[in-house]
Amino acid sequence: xxxxxxxxxxxxxxxxxxxxxxxxxxxxxxxxxxxxxxxxxxxxxxxxxxxxxxxxxxxxxxxxxxxxxxxxxxxxxxxxxxxxxxxxxxxxxxxxxxxxxxxxxxx
Amino acid sequence: xxxxxxxxxxxxxxxxxxxxxxxxxxxxxxxxxxxxxxxxxxxxxxxxxxxxxxxxxxxxxxxxxxxxxxxxxxxxxxxxxxxxxxxxxxxxxxxxxxxxxxxxxxxxxxxxxxxxxxxxxxxxxxxxxxxxxxxxxxxxxxxxxxxxxxxxxxxxxxxxxxxxxxxxxxxxxxxxxxxxxxxxxxxxxxxxxxxxxxxxxxxxxxxxxxxxxxxxxxxxxxxxxxxxxxxxxxxxxxxxxxxxxxxxxxxxxxxxxxxxxxxxxxxxxxxxxxxxxxxxxxxxxxxxxxxxxxxxxxxxxxxxxxxxxxxxxxxxxxxxxxxxxxxxxxxxxxxxxxxxx
Numbered sequence: 001x002x003x004x005x006x007x008x009x010x011x012x013x014x015x016x017x018x019x020x021x022x023x024x025x026x027x028x029x030x031x032x033x034x035x036x037x038x039x040x041x042x043x044x045x046x047x048x049x050x051x052x053x054x055x056x057x058x059x060x061x062x063x064x065x066x067x068x069x070x071x072x073x074x075x076x077x078x079x080x081x082x083x084x085x086x087x088x089x090x091x092x093x094x095x096x097x098x099x100x101x102x103x104x105x106x107x
Numbered sequence: 108x109x110x111x112x113x114x115x116x117x118x119x120x121x122x123x124x125x126x127x128x129x130x131x132x133x134x135x136x137x138x139x140x141x142x143x144x145x146x147x148x149x150x151x152x153x154x155x156x157x158x159x160x161x162x163x164x165x166x167x168x169x170x171x172x173x174x175x176x177x178x179x180x181x182x183x184x185x186x187x188x189x190x191x192x193x194x195x196x197x198x199x200x201x202x203x204x205x206x207x208x209x210x211x212x213x214x215x216x217x218x219x220x221x222x223x224x225x226x227x228x229x230x231x232x233x234x235x236x237x238x239x240x241x242x243x244x245x246x247x248x249x250x251x252x253x254x255x256x257x258x259x260x261x262x263x264x265x266x267x268x269x270x271x272x273x274x275x276x277x278x279x280x281x282x283x284x285x286x287x288x289x290x291x292x293x294x295x296x297x298x299x300x301x302x303x304x305x306x307x308x309x310x311x312x313x314x315x316x317x318x319x320x321x322x323x324x325x326x327x328x329x330x331x332x333x334x335x336x337x338x339x340x341x342x343x344x345x346x347x348x349x350x351x352x353x354x355x356x357x358x359x360x361x362x363x364x365x366x367x368x369x370x371x372x373x374x375x376x377x378x379x380x381x382x383x384x385x386x387x388x389x390x391x392x393x394x395x396x397x398x399x400x401x402x403x404x405x406x407x408x409x410x411x412x413x414x415x416x417x418x419x420x421x422x423x424x425x426x427x428x429x430x431x432x433x434x435x436x437x438x439x440x441x442x443x444x445x446x447x448x
Contacts, residue, residue: 004264008278011178014218017282018444021112023280025131028116071418074152 002061034069038102051104052089064096065103076107108443111135114166121161125154134444136185138178140277155196171195179273182217183208191346192196194437210235219269226253239269244376253273270312289325290384291315293435294445298337305334305378306366307433310426312383313362314436320385326354326394327385330364332372335377344374346382352387357405 003009040048056079057060063076077092087098114370115134123368125148128140148154155172162170172195173185180199188197188210199207214224218236230249232238239244243266250258266271291312299305309332320327333346351364365383394402415424421440429436441447 005267008275008281010264010275011130011132011138011278012284015143017131018112018134020109020443021115021134022132022282024112024116025119028119029283033241040264045421073260 030070035069037069037100040102048098048101048104051106052079052098052101053082055104056082056089056104061107062091063105063107064091064101065104065105066096067100072102109448110445112443114168117166118168118170121165122158122404124161125158128279130155130277130281136182138181138277152196152198159195163352168388169195173197173199174273175199176201177271177273178277179268180204180271180274181210181215182266183215186217187211187215194347199271204239205236208269208271209234209239211235212332213238216265223265229253235269238265241266273276277386286323286325286388288331288384288386289316289319289323289327289388290331290382291319292380292382293439294380295378298379299381299433300377302370302373304433305381307371307428307431308381308435309369309383309432310358310362310367311429311436311439312381313365314358314426315439316383317356317358317361317386317409317417320356320388321391321409321413324391325385325388326356326391327351327361328354328387328389329385330361330368331384331386332365332368333378333382334369334373334378336376343374343376344378344380347372348386350387353400354387355402356385356391356395357402358406358409360401 004013043077051062054060059078061076063074065072065074075092075094075096079089079091081090083089083095088095088097090096115131119129119131119137122137122139126139126141126144128143128221130138132138139158141148141151144154145151148201151174158172159170162168170184170190171182173183173189174196175181175184175198178202184197184199187197188199208374212234213219213227213232214221216238219227227233227238230253232241241249243263244412246266247259247262250262271377292313293308295308299308329348329350331346331348334344336343347368349364349368351360355361398443412424422437425434428434
């Protein structure tokens, strides 16, 4: 149980908030953490490409860090297909665009 | 009402240009911590004036600001002085509490309503200063005697406020914390007198509560039901709770519990306000299976009705009783906080 005498307890227990207002506050707060996609250095690009093709050729599992405007996510698995024309790879059953990859680590 | 919410958010945005520590406290009150902004924007009073100007220019609204070293004193600075003086600003300093806050009658203190005013007055504490200067241990003893139960936490809360002690931080993300309960209440357009009529409202409220729980992924273990008569001077009604056999967010299950609870405590008096809430919330993904569990079956159905409501509005699919004369769901769907959108 959150206590009235600790932290923000006094104000959390006393405030009158419309659910619709709270919902908007959460939406706005969520938007505040939206970030732009970083532009990767050409060397970084090269590294990503090399690691991807190594992993594909050797059948090694990798962990990819994928860009997201709110929270980057990661995906781990083996690369089973390379689609060079569409700039995408099939990893752990999911198609991932190369342009969204920020990091490749050998798992 | 939507305009009030939009404007409130707009003002939050303006405050954020002065500090990232902004906490909306209600539709028309917000806290801002400018400790880290003083070097950039000037003295607290200068910043407050700039905020007043910015908000007035952007929205046409005249804001009043209480300036102080803590949230509770800022709130009282605003309510007691800034709202009443000409420039809408007031600075309440810690060292000035004995000469400013303490002479004020006890009913001016934050969180002291008419009932507590009567209690404190009868305890020989007519002003905030009297309360502040009572040793805490003594106050705890006095309140315990007065209310015939241990009130240590409340005693300390009042005592701290009277002394201007409040270490709670301005918390921008306070609204992201998981709620302790999910509830809805409704003031009815007329007195409802029979159980059949009231059951319609209980069902509609339960539906709203459960729907919100489902959308947040919670189940509730404890159901609370309350009602109130029309005459607020002579209050009638009750507010009671009970534990259900298992945590749930299935409307039908919660509704049956709500009706049972209501029948137990209702004294057949006319009712003007009804509330239903669920507490002891838990994650709906994790629960103990029981032998005659119907939740899974209901869950599928309610997922569908919830999706319909989300897509086409909350009146897209309704319980049949809601279209009777007793039903309020349709009217309520057009309102926010009891006011038309």
